[in-house]
Amino acid sequence: MTFKxxxxxxxGGLTIGIxxxxxxxxxxxxxxxxxxxxxxxxxxxxxxxxxSSEALIILNSNRIDTTAISQILTNGDVDIRNKVKLDSxxxxxxxxxxxxxxxxxxxxxxxxxxAIIKNITFQ
Numbered sequence: 001m002t003f004k005x006x007x008x009x010x011x012g013g014l015t016i017g018i019x020x021x022x023x024x025x026x027x028x029x030x031x032x033x034x035x036x037x038x039x040x041x042x043x044x045x046x047x048x049x050x051x052s053s054e055a056l057i058i059l060n061s062n063r064i065d066t067t068a069i070s071q072i073l074t075n076g077d078v079d080i081r082n083k084v085k086l087d088s089x090x091x092x093x094x095x096x097x098x099x100x101x102x103x104x105x106x107x108x109x110x111x112x113x114x115a116i117i118k119n120i121t122f123q
Contacts, residue, residue, distance in 0.1 A: 040093060089109050092107060094106070
């Protein structure tokens, strides 16, 4: 068989395989968090979330809801290059919101079982 004769069989099998995989994985709540940004955000989201006293004051004074914080931790942009290594916990990250929350930046300390939101800044 020449390449021109094998190509339709290959493309047909590839198409059927893609349809089957999306059919089975579409029903599950599977996430594909392979990028470093998505892995850090997922790691922070699955942990118990605690707020420092400074962050609570900023939340109350600016009337920010915790749903905005959750939205930033879902769709935010993590500044991975400027992470700070800590002695007691793993790292300290700066997470900036996207779209309508671009002006909010969170400073999050990522520990073993908790994620501490240390500070909230506005730009």
